[in-house]
Amino acid sequence: MAVPNARGARVELSGWGWKHAGRATHALRGVDLVIEPGERVLLLGASGAGKSTLLHSLAGLTGASGAISGDEEGVLRVDGRPASRGRGGVGLVSQDPETQVVMARAGDDVAFGPENLGVPREEIRPRVENALDAVGFPYGLGHPTGALSGGEKQRLVVAGALAMRPRLLLLDEPTANLDPAGAALVRDLLTRLLSETEATLVLVEHRVADVVDLVDRVVVLAPGGGVIADGPPTAVFSTHGRALADQGVWVPGEEPEPDPAPAPGGSPRLAAEGVVARTPFSPGVRAAEPRVVLEDVDLVVSAGEATALTGPNGAGKSTLLMLLAGLAKPHRGRVVPRGPLVATDRRPLVRWPARRLARHVGTVFQHAEDQFVTSTVRDELRFAPHRAGLGAAETDAWVGELMERLRLNTLADVHPYTLSGGEKRRLSVATALSSGPAHAPDVLALDEPTFGQDTRTWSELVELLGDLRAQGRAVTMATHDRLLLRHLTDVRVHVADGRVLTASPHKEDV
Amino acid sequence: MGTDTEPPSAGGARGFPTRIGDRLRELRNWRTVDIVVAAVIGVAVGVVFWLWGIVWTVTGPLFVLFPPAQALIYGVWLLPGVLGGLIVRLPGAAVLTSITAASVSALLGSQWGVTVVMEGALQGLLPELVFLLFLYRRWGMGVAVLAGMAAGLSPAVRDVVVYYPTWPLTHQLVYGACILVSGALIAGVGGRLLTSALARAGALTPFPSARG
């Protein structure tokens, strides 16, 4: 055993519930659940079913002294005692590697947990080295954490949890923010680790198919309710698979099968000519010199086609997308309009005034919040038509239609930042389209549009983008969503090592 | 916390200092989220400042022609202390946010080096005193404006003593007044409006400032 730890912890919940501060309804209520030492449990449920909240409570992070405040009811026990963080022997790994690495050097970061537990100094180094060995960390103790890839950072985070010798390991979508290679790295690590440790495991994961082999029990939670299914994976999926899929959960064998309108194809709208891009200026006198991320890229984006930019994180997909959208300036080369867009403005896109660009090229950012500029959903949708000079009646009609179509009509007066993840995504797509039916942008640039979405929002997005493609818009997206590539991609552009490979139109996943 | 809205002027038999002590003891327990968010706000503003600082340095020669103009946009630099206090609402939050913003400059490279951290501490301590004066109970526009002006005292005195000691007194006074006005407007009013906007956007749920 690479990381010695005592046998796993026993978890017991009875009549347990949680209501977030400021919310009217409970995230979870009436949860009755016993997890025996050493069990590996996958928690499932529709988005908003309080899965992460349950993990945070098990880690002792909720309540007056934590960041998550609210009202608790019922009983929650870890080894017969109320959950307490740190000293209770609980380790938690969450989604985002960027916000879990605490220190600037790898060894210091792993040592952070043991230091907090007051582990004597001479015991810390062996613990750190063991933990780093256990996760197969390929660099030294002094390696700067800022230079790690997402998958490597996530491994370091796992090592940081292991160094605390947890008897209860909680994993909250540990691979969600990683590219396929990084996710595979972390999954391999978990597989190996779980064969060596006796710790109890509770896992939350969106993409069930990826983790179903790691667990021996699946527990399904209902939003605002308690446990609605509990048992071995095969049993739970055969009886509840359909219902879960209907609620938006990604269940193996129940993936959505959208049928988007066929691609009509068309003439070029944009062309990248000899584009060279460098890493953006990083702040600080000690920052590394800018590095070339795209080298001499030529690419044509055509109307009535969906172009997907794929490749590992950091390979320059997003950079290329921002250049194509006319938002950033290439180091060398240019992105120029083609076809009817030349009549609008023949200059390279980056020279266009922002207002003109917004009418012809709609961009959807990975973090939807980045692009919100007003304080209600309705204003957010009115913003573009208002600036495009549409009349009030016409604007309201179109805004109403968009809200209806994207299931936002009950949320018209809500602040965009307070929407759920799926609602934010739908709104951000809607804002890019909101110039009006006659004015929808000729080109759409979307950065990871389906990231983290449940199956319902996912299917709606694919169908909407399919419709836009059928209308002759050029759809361009940076993605590593395999299903999106299969169902809505005509041209696949692989970006890696600064080079670009354009694959011929395809329908099958490579 | 925060349900006690008893105005500071109303009091029983106990003296003012005792009540300050009680109030501070009540607010002594910082959660990790209080510390870290105060610091991260400092980093965010500090990064923006540093990028702005490049512009500032480049346009520096313009201000040689009319130094009070520089004083008028000085208020932007005073934002972190006021903002940290208004958002986190604990004794020391203003100091912590302001020190962190200054540390970002020191780390990324400022011609002042570590001395900016000392300045950051002062620019946080002065609004902190204003918040203390209101016993960490009042967070309205008036208090924010006072805090912004207080933050301006430090650079007003510092600049006059370190940068412009040869100026006639009138010039020095006008310059100092410009900084105070700018601090009141940009850091005070601006900081208060930003906090309200953040609360409306639901971004402040972990804090008592979530209610506006």
Next chain:
Amino acid sequence: MSTHDRGAAGAGDLLTLDTTDTRHRLTALNPAAKLIAALIIGIGLVPAVDAVTGGIVLAVVLVCVPFSGVDRRTLILLSGPFLLMGLSSAAVNYLYGEQGLEGAIGVAVRLLAIALPGLLAALTSDPTEMADGLVQRLKVPERPAMGVLAALRLIPLLADQWRTITLARRARGLEAGYDPVRVVRLFFGRIFALLVRSVRTGTLLATAMDARGFGTGPRSHARVSRWRAADTLLLVATVLLLAGAYALSARLGTLVLLFS
């Protein structure tokens, strides 16, 4: 900054990184000592506005620069703004001041003499070691110090977010142009968007730190911040330099005190 292999750290030092390659340089001194030295000069020079007192200090510190261990590229990058600061301060004092060119030069020299030690202290100190020094040697409260240290690690992330927010405004058709009112409104809009992201980011980081037991009791220290004889020597030398500069300037009759 160089990276160190796992084996390079001294066995007795646990996680303390080996600094033998820079032993005789400023980099090897305790950051807490450098901070104090910079503050001694920064405060100690304020009363003297003549060119000689500041000039002596500036000259001595300048002589130390080549031995500080700061690489040339960083020095070149920062010397521009540094000299510009001196020049503009001289110009403003000459144009609007009452003490002519001599007074203006005195102010500029003093300004640079105050700033340079701080600059060197910042460039030769690693943030982690600075935090260790402050906590272990100067007894700065540990939780806020570690909180600030963890937050500083987010600089590249937040700089990235700022960049994205800027691009997103352009994507929505917002551009300030040359209208100063729109410049200010757009700037505050972007600050707002960044603050929303940073409160979220900070909450996540705090949750991660809590999950690793931060603040549950007294911490132990994997790294030891040592205070060596050289650190004491630095402080003694700093005080002597300051006293010497004042004494020499007074002897030469050049000493001019502030507001005198």
